[in-house]
Amino acid sequence: MKKIGIIGGMSYESSIHYYERINDGVNKKLGGLTCAEMLIYNVNFAPIREKMLKNDWEGIKNSLIPIAKTLEIAGVDAIAIATNTIHKIADDIEKEISIPLIHIADCVSKNCIKDKKQKIGLLGTKYTMEEDFLKDRLKKNGLEIVIPKSKEEIEEINRIIFDELCKGKIKEASKNYYIDCINQMIKEDNIEGVILGCTEIQMLIKDKDIDIPVYDTTQAHIDSLVDFITGEKN
Numbered sequence: 694m695k696k697i698g699i700i701g702g703m704s705y706e707s708s709i710h711y712y713e714r715i716n717d718g719v720n721k722k723l724g725g726l727t728c729a730e731m732l733i734y735n736v737n738f739a740p741i742r743e744k745m746l747k748n749d750w751e752g753i754k755n756s757l758i759p760i761a762k763t764l765e766i767a768g769v770d771a772i773a774i775a776t777n778t779i780h781k782i783a784d785d786i787e788k789e790i791s792i793p794l795i796h797i798a799d800c801v802s803k804n805c806i807k808d809k810k811q812k813i814g815l816l817g818t819k820y821t822m823e824e825d826f827l828k829d830r831l832k833k834n835g836l837e838i839v840i841p842k843s844k845e846e847i848e849e850i851n852r853i854i855f856d857e858l859c860k861g862k863i864k865e866a867s868k869n870y871y872i873d874c875i876n877q878m879i880k881e882d883n884i885e886g887v888i889l890g891c892t893e894i895q896m897l898i899k900d901k902d903i904d905i906p907v908y909d910t911t912q913a914h915i916d917s918l919v920d921f922i923t924g925e926k927n
Contacts, residue, residue, distance in 0.1 A: 698764030718919035802834030817890030858893035
């Protein structure tokens with residue numbers, strides 16, 4: 694069994710899901726009292742969020758690269774970042790370590806391709822929707838990516854993530870807003886599926902809420918991590 698290192702805390706709600714589901718997945722595969730060998734470095738999200746608001750990604754990179762190195766020195770076999778947005782600096786982190794970084798976009802892409810879905814809607818933070826770091830990785834894996842058209846929609850989707858979901862707040866009005874945004878992309882852009890490109894959105898949107906397949910990056914990432922830990926090929 695291999696050992697995984699997780700950079701978490703962005704937000705802690707996301708990290709809770711990673712911890713629980715990775716252990717559950719490993720136990721289901723290996724049985725008995727088996728659980729995952731993993732090290733979680735739970736960062737304080739508050740100063741990182743402040744740097745995000747200042748567009749100080751260099752500062753964020755300088756904060757997280759030492760953490761990845763610490764996990765590597767501690768003996769983990771691979772690194773995972775338990776959030777979509779921070780994958781903006783995934784390549785920078787990967788260059789500074791000698792072990793694999795298991796990328797969340799690669800994991801969710803495999804599920805879309807397996808289902809033969811190519812034109813996919815993407816919801817996430819405004820960084821994830823507006824910038825190219827995740828979209829380009831998804832496109833590299835053969836997907837065509839669609840995001841909400843209006844700035845207002847993007848800002849509201851982003852606000853709900855940081856002001857509500859990251860704090861564990863689940864509101865029916867916010868759920869309906871997300872559903873309306875997805876249904877609009879179905880109607881106007883003919884998307885065949887939707888990627889929940891923020892690890893907290895799966896708290897709000899479930900498969901039954903939408904008439905097209907829902908691809909949760911959190912679960913896709915976790916499934917790949919479980920396969921890695923247990924030695925199964927992805």
